[in-house]
Amino acid sequence: MNLTDQEIARASTMRPINQIAQKLQIDEDELRPYGKYVAKLPLRLIDESKMIGKKLILVTAITPTVAGEGKTTASIGLCEGLNKIGIKTAVVLREPSLGPVFGMKGGAAGGGYSQVLPMESINLHFTGDFAAIEKSHNLLAALLDNHIHQGNTLNIDARKIVWKRVMDMNERALRDIVTGLGGAAQGIPRESGFDITAASEVMAALCLAKDLVDLKEKLGNIIVAYTYDNQPVYARELKAQGAMTALLKHTIMPNLVQTIEGNPAIIHGGPFANIAQGSNSIIATRMGLSLADYVVTEAGFASDLGGEKFLDLKCQYGGLKPDLAVIVTTIRALKSHAGVKFEALKEPNAEAVKVGLENLEKHIENIKHFMLCPVVAINKFYTDTDEEIDIVLKRCEALGVKAAISEGWEKGGEGCIDLAKVVKEVAESGKSNFTPLYNFDWPIEQKIETVARKIYGAAEVEYSLKAKQQIRLFNKIGLDKVPICIAKTQYSLSDDPKLINRPKGFTIKIREFDIAAGAGFIIPIAGTIMRMPGLPSKPAAENIDIGADGNITGLF
Template structure:
């Protein structure tokens, strides 16, 4: 079987101007980064448009460790629309370098449903993550320098909440001590690193409408407190102008293409388990502005990425998907039915039947937002007709559409049935309803999501979380939506509980205030915002060949 890299070598990308022309983007708004990538000026959104801009959201059931092909399905679906001669554009999240070199590997699709140039997108791409990292760490440096230079703002080093970031998995940097080595090296204090994708700067860029909006968000970013307990914001350090300079180009979405020439914006994200996990509002609007069908994604499972998509992104950006696709696989349902992750190949109808409870919950969760999903079965070669028949029958019991897809092996042709089902579902679309009202207390918001989306009986708050709640109340920020950071491998906050867990409590360990982004990050269980590398990281298998081809990045 050919690898993704070997398959990618079969395709030569079209010049990026052909792709921008397909979308009707004026030449003056296209800034090429080589032959097959371009930045698109935000002014392209001011061009007149006759496109319908119907928005399709792709999410998934709770995944196995290797994922269920949600991004691959999104790309395959887009290519199916292209096969049907429909006007379509994708809006995807940019891969994070840490997971690409860690456990997950590349994140540009698979088989014959990939976007290209995959090696560039998975690695440094156009430098957006570098710019976000630099802007974040400029603010960190400015905070410590301010304290070192006399601390006119009386910032309490023990109450600094702003953390440094890097786009790499490194558990050793989660908690560190800064400023060691004598008085010329700064003021010693505790600190730490998060991964860039989970940073507040990433969230601010992804949720900003334009440069002016981003500047407002940066200005109001909470960085810590004074000795008297008063909040200190980034604006107080007079550094946000320089942060904006670093982020100028990163604010422009990146245009690439799929193997079959489907235009694709790749901008912002990912990590819906420890961040809000969506691609940028700007990229989503760009796709909707220039095509009749705009397809985006939110993961890991619907309980994480899609919940945040609706309750944070749609609410802030005034978006409302016209269709929702729920991706699942036979192997995932077997795992949720009790099979070990290493034993998902052989037919096991009883495991599939038991695992269908996980699919049940996700279908119910989609309907909580007043949407009716289309279930996409991403078929693997080892799946049997009998196993698939069980899943199709369960979908019929729920009254939801079902489509089997083979886009990994067949490209867009393998997802045409799904594309037709999605187009048909749009006719029944109703306005979405959020899971909670913003005027509820923070505790009630967390309880509402935990009970309705995860199936928990209740929520417990640690002493640290209760202390954090008091800060939220004192700052008058209880009206903000919440971004729950939770284990992606379970509906619960316990990563070992598969299927549809019942009779469990969600434990909130702490709450972080992302005032600039406009939400509260609620950390549950043992979740960390800086991942670690696995025992055998994907980086061990990546090589640069003499030809210049990168092998193993898939």
Template sequence: MAHQTDIEIARAAHKLPIQEIGAKLGIGAEDLVPYGHDKAKVSQRLIESVRNHATGKLILVTAINPTPAGEGKTTTTVGLGDGLNRIGQRAAVCIREASLGPNFGMKGGAAGGGHAQIVPMEDMNLHFTGDFHAITSAHNLLSAMIDNHIYWGNGLEIDQRRVVWRRVLDMNDRALRDTVTSLGGVSNGFPRQTGFDITVASEVMAILCLATSLGDLERRLGDMIVAYRRDKSPVTARDIKADGAMTVLLKDALQPNLVQTLENNPAFVHGGPFANIAHGCNSVMATTTALKLADYVVTEAGFGADLGAEKFMDIKCRKAGLSPDAVVLVATCRAIKMNGGVAKDDLGQENVAAIEAGCPNVGRHIANLAQFGVPVVVAINHFLGDTEAELAAVKAYVAEQGVEAILCTHWAQGGAGTEALARKVVEMAEGGTAQFAPLYPDEMPLWEKIETIATRIYHAGEVTADKSVRAQLAAWEAEGHGHLPICMAKTQYSFSTDPARRGAPSGHSVPVREVRLAAGAGFIVVICGEIMTMPGLPRVPSAESIRLNAEGLIEGLF
């Protein structure tokens, strides 16, 4: 079976009607809004009705720094959810939705892989239930209303040079990064320079994933700063009177989506903020609802633990009042060898020395996670080419860090391949040793928060920024935004801001290029080094090999 592609395995799955999946969590058919036979949204009524239920155990799955060799974080999240159900726990999985941009680019989808997948895989990786289209439409409605307001006399006295709200598209399209709009004469408005970001980088996406109710959603949308006047005072979406209409466009998108794993276990797939730009976690609505319905909720945060886990702890958990009970750190021998300096084409050969050279990356993440007061276990996601000597070297290194490493074979065996990991996670969560605390307090000054993340998580020697950046932070503090957490935007490939510096670099400089206030989402975005909010397609995009076959079935998605 192992030679089958992900899409072939997903297509062969025996799916249960979504009502049967809901029943496993005690959700009645009347509280599911079906999208076909195998996916549904969970009603607002149910979400409200379970708010006072007991809260289950929250397990975070994160990883070492990503490499082109692959780590399998989503695959492990799904496999662990299946493994927990196999050992008798009522478990649900919570992950993000896939963005079309990376799907047709290089990264592929976000439904897991092998025999640890969420289905319907094709739907999830394409239009799904339309959430991303709703976010794109709501975001661009606001864009249109800003330019329209300026066209019809600009009653708010917006400085057209200081419109900070860009447009979005859920596609990788470098040609749209920097654009000029409103050319072609008086009737088309006033020309200005602007651009597009990818939808998953939109503040509307971040807000959807942090909102706790429709009312909270509308309030946050209204708080978004879209432009500034000549006196530098902010103009919000509420000033433009767009918040009500945007909420209408997002009312269905706010409801979490319920689907299933290959082993017919419940999975909530909702929201999809990028982790190198935004906060990289699935929605608070999905996670908190799942915690009221299941004994165990397994969720993932995007990219490596330096980005995803830090933001999960310092932004999502802080804002939603969540407290994780255990963390699973995913690693593969291939990725460790790549961190040890091996080229991708040479990863198939046994190289214990490269494992030993790359393991400090694993150690750095273990030590970083320990700072949050939550117990950690390392999951070694098994690849067929791994050798006994390489696996033994990883286990020995991890043991020296005072943590256990468990070999997981879920890609080939599904939940049966994660039973040992599931038992360890239950032992850790039930042990009650977690004493979760964010990395920094709300009242710490903004610049110190940036330095705290850079020094304690990235192990940087210094943080640099223009005077204008520090002045901007000071101005925001004076305006009452000093309590907000920091959302670092930096490369996912390294602890530094240089994507080529693998392993565990220390003493490097973190240059802060720009800071942005996401007043609706409730965090400060700190852009470090060269980071793109609109990706481009690679030389040979995945889209070139995605097509319908003679039977009308999709091929080439992964």
């Protein structure tokens, strides 16, 4: 009988969190327990001197299908496999958002026998990090509206407020709203809306902060609105940053949990990769490198989104130097990029695999742009044929790229030993010499066009009139010397989700920018991107239930 992810997780034996901490030589007195199986880790455990010689492994992927290609599962499986071959390894991941959990994808704590535990807690409220980020964000919104109501000494133009509210739920009805209705006592009526919490700049700032002091400074630098004479208004002018940071006192500490096989997992932060940087916090990654010999970490979606932002943005801000990148692929995704319909993906189709390899080849090329060695992990499904897998392995061999099958979902660490051995070989070869794609000091257009041409494969970049006006503003107020975090669809290398596989000759259209001055980047928006998703026709929430005994079912 096939067990669900939730049934596998519930049947697993969890170790007390102090036993997991012992594997990382963390004294029990250093832990901040959240129950028996979860603990917060204090920032003083980060030690620069202990990071020397450690190996950082980025896990990215080819352009995903709607179902995802199992990148988190492969990351956890690789951690299990590396520990099985004698390397002290920790996996460092993002926290799941309730939007996808109750929406389309369901849980985001791995799958099968490559999961992090306690699975139900991690996928639901966990340690309250998302709730604290939500409260911190919305406190700033409340202070902003109150300032205008109480006299508006900062001369804020209510038509130029850019700070919305957030909630951790897919809720299309809240994308665009009107606030302040009900008379003079309720504030000034104006247009506003909600974003999902994972899209909050507070989330982005937390994940790029070095410590509490740095976080407070970043929160103070958030631009919330503009004055009548078009000058930016910062959160610090509302005296908001102190209280906002106070709400995040515990949130800034990473969470220690465990894999099914009892290996350490650090989970912290959760920005989406199509609208933000798409990786866990700098603090969590540096914590892992201080405590383990190898750190496996994933970045959201494919190498053109989370991968590029991890390497260009997070690594430059965090002083990180990855040793290689694992590119997760699936046979079904390759067939999908060849145009095979969803209902036919389980049928053998060697010719379609050959066509879809163009997408994998582009992502291999992308990793090489950063002077990193790529390793291809084929996340195997039971419907994959030996012929289809052999096509991928032979193509990788012809390209001079190491590849291995990943069977973490079915077999846990045992199914990832071959992948672990390949990763160890490449990591210790010294062939990677990580180099970011651009410098922060480059002009805004040069940074955008470098990513668009080299990583997406675009022929041209076009800017709307509004985007051009915003670039002039950024140059004027000193936001031209920060990294870019391009928002675009995850389903194509281009900004058009319908252009599958490896499109060529296309134009990236930058229609406008969002500003994350506090987090420290600007966001060129390509195509149409929703910062507040909606629920699908059959939400995953419909399958979730709880019995009289408190047992939750339907969480996958």
